[in-house]
Amino acid sequence: MNKEEEIYDLTIIGGGPAGLYAAFYAGMRDMRVKIIEGKDQLGGFLHTYSEKTIWDVGGLPPMKCSKLIEYLVQQANTFGPTVELNCKVDRFVRLDNEILALYTAEGDIHYTRTIIVAVGRGIAETQKLELQGPIECEYENLHYTVQNPEHFSGRRVLISGGGNSAVDWAIELANVARSVVVIHRNKEFRAMERNVSEMHNITDVRTPYNITQLHGDGRNIRNVVITHMEIQNNVVLEVDEIVISHGYKSNLSDLASCGLKMDDGMVLMSHHAETNLPGVFAAGDCSTHESKVRLIAGAFNDAIVAVNSAKQYLKPDAPKMAYVSSHNEIFREKNRQLPSS
Structure with a gap:
């Protein structure tokens, strides 16, 4: 044989x-x-x-x-x-x-x-950010994973997601970033309760919000429009880095x-x-x-x-x-x- x-x-x-x-x-x-x-x-x-x-x-x-x-x-x-x-x-x-x-x-x-x-x-396959219109280009500061946390040192970071990965990255990046804002389209996070509590204590958590617009200079996103899922009001956030953690297909x-x-x-x-x-x-x-x-x-x-x-x-x-x-x-x-x- x-x-x-x-x-x-x-x-x-x-x-x-x-x-x-x-x-x-x-x-x-x-x-x-x-x-x-x-x-x-x-x-x-x-x-x-x-x-x-x-x-x-x-x-x-x-x-x-x-x-x-x-x-x-x-x-x-x-x-x-x-x-x-x-x-x-x-x-x-x-x-x-x-x-x-x-x-x-x-x-x-x-x-x-x-x-x-x-x-x-x-x-x-990574769940990519979905907007009503097409995303204009591959922005250098739009990330779907975090390879090197030190890259975010001193930066204004926006994280979108509601699972364990989003919460874990929020906690880790809060130690090095200038600021971390976390948004989630639902009011409740699908993550370990202890970590969710810690995230609320050390980051700016906003729910229920969703990213609806990106504005940049062709290479980097400079500000992001987030929209409240219930009352539909918009908030503009100035950002240096965006992490999308919407899970996987x-x-x-x-x-x-x-x-x-x-x-x-x-x-x-x-x-x-x-x-x-x-x-x-x-x-x-x-x-x-x-x-x-x-x-x-x-x-x-x-x-x-x-x-x-x-x-x-x-x-x-x-x-x-x-x-x-x-x-x-x-x-x-x-x-x-x-x-x-």
């Missing part, structure tokens, strides 16, 4: 937090694993806010998201999974011998006994075409991470069930449950979960290789 026809125990579609932790945990369960990632690097959606500080991963101190990605990739490679980058799965089908064949946009076929769908938000329609049952655009799974297709499981932001937790920490739990279910699908008499690392023989030699503290 040539390399192209090798059959893996588990193929993980997606290299974000859920997929990376699934690869590690599957290694603990002595499964032969392949990760297929559509982009040119592992880490998934985390790359869209690589400079943000992450606080809410259990047991880890606050750190830049780029550092968390580094740790996740390092951990995922513990047991040497096969990794395919720049490889987009178009569809998968079950063959007569019950093996699953994954067909890619690049014309390759990958064979596996089980699948974990962990594509996160899919190939996410995701398209997971390819998954539905494979026969997966969807719910509001996400893969419907059971509490055991099972989809409606035997041998196909789901984890992370692409999936949903009634107790779903949409945090990075929740993605890790999804991954564990999905791997355990995949293992028992392949070997029904296998233990329901892996032994914890302190008692797992698979780590005996690896522990010897660690530097002594």
Whole structure:
């Protein structure tokens, strides 16, 4: 059997937090694993806010998201999974011998006994600012993400958005900017309550407002008209930088075409991470069930449950979960290789 026809125990579609932790945990369960990632690097959606500080991963101190990605990739490679980058799965089908064949946009076929769908938000597209008229040009000070917070030092910043990213950037930029105004088209923010309270304390929050006009010099926006969503009065703000944080559009329609049952655009799974297709499981932001937790920490739990279910699908008499690392023989030699503290 040539390399192209090798059959893996588990193929993980997606290299974000859920997929990376699934690869590690599957290694603990002595499964032969392949990760297929559509982009040119592992880490998934985390790359869209690589400079943000992450606080809410259990047991880890606050750190830049780029550092968390580094740790996740390092951990995922513990047991040497096969990794395919720049490889987009178009569809998968079950063959007569019950093996699953994954067909890619690049014309390759990958064979596996089980699948974990962990594509996160899919190939996410940024929700661009929409005005009644066209935006005249690509303004240099109109941003859809924050790559370098120091760029905003001493600047008058306007942030438009109501989710966690908008709130987090407002708090972070308030530490370096001359001023930060936050607007949202709704009165309530869709973000962690503690962060929303902090944002109200250190920035100028105006709701419910929407951006309706931009005025600039051809290269930079100089002032912005915001309009109250209820009484329709206009306010003109002088700005140096604008950050639009209106979320992302995701398209997971390819998954539905494979026969997966969807719910509001996400893969419907059971509490055991099972989809409606035997041998196909789901984890992370692409999936949903009634107790779903949409945090990075929740993605890790999804991954564990999905791997355990995949293992028992392949070997029904296998233990329901892996032994914890302190008692797992698979780590005996690896522990010897660690530097002594």
